[in-house]
Each structure stands twice: as C-alpha cells, then as structure tokens.
Amino acid sequence: MSVSLTESAARQIKKQLEKRGKGLGLKLGVKQSGCSGYAYTIDYADTLNEGDAVFENFAVKVIVAANDLEFVDGIELDYRREGINEAFQFNNPNVKGTCGCGESFSV
Numbered sequence: 001m002s003v004s005l006t007e008s009a010a011r012q013i014k015k016q017l018e019k020r021g022k023g024l025g026l027k028l029g030v031k032q033s034g035c036s037g038y039a040y041t042i043d044y045a046d047t048l049n050e051g052d053a054v055f056e057n058f059a060v061k062v063i064v065a066a067n068d069l070e071f072v073d074g075i076e077l078d079y080r081r082e083g084i085n086e087a088f089q090f091n092n093p094n095v096k097g098t099c100g101c102g103e104s105f106s107v
Contacts, residue, residue: 002073003073007058008079012079017044023046024046027062027063028042028062029043038071048063071092074092075094
C-alpha cells in the first residue's frame with residue numbers, strides 16, 4: 001500500500017498545519033457521493049485511530065483509515081496553482097471513470 005505527496009502538496013499541508021497550530025497530518029479518505037460513486041475527503045488528523053495507515057513524504061504525514069485504503073492505494077496527492085485557482089489534485093491509478101463535473105469517481 002502506498003500514498004505519496006508531491007513536494008508542492010507537502011509544503012501546502014505544512015503551511016496549513018502551522019497556521020492551525022496543531023495536527024498530526026492530513027486525513028485522506030473517501031465517501032459515497034455524486035453520480036460516479038465516490039468522492040475524496042480531506043481533513044486535519046489530530047489523532048490516530050486503530051487500523052489507520054500512516055504514510056510520510058517530505059516530513060508530512062498522510063493518515064488513511066483502513067476501510068479507505070483500497071480506494072487510494074497508489075495515489076499521489078499534488079497541489080497546483082493555475083491562475084487564481086489553487087487546489088489539491090488526486091492522481092489515483094484506481095480510478096476507472098469520473099463524472100462530468102469532476103466531483104466524483106468510480107473504481
């Protein structure tokens with residue numbers, strides 16, 4: 001199992017954690033949503049739960065719950081700025097399709 005970050009994503013996560021003043025890292029998960037089936041969830045991780053997997057890149061931790069691992073195995077999380085827009089990008093090799101609006105994906 002693997003989850004990786006680009007250097008750009010790691011910098012953004014560090015910046016947000018420092019601004020917040022606490023946190024172990026980023027919590028990455030999925031939820032049922034949208035017309036394709038699943039959507040990504042991201043939040044701050046303040047604690048570890050039993051079964052959580054921890055991945056570390058560029059001194060930043062990404063925590064994934066055990067039941068979400070199959071959906072994000074091999075994912076690379078990037079952070080991009082395009083013009084005035086900036087956002088995390090999910091490069092997930094498990095995705096078989098996405099909806100037209102880009103809000104959800106299927107595996």
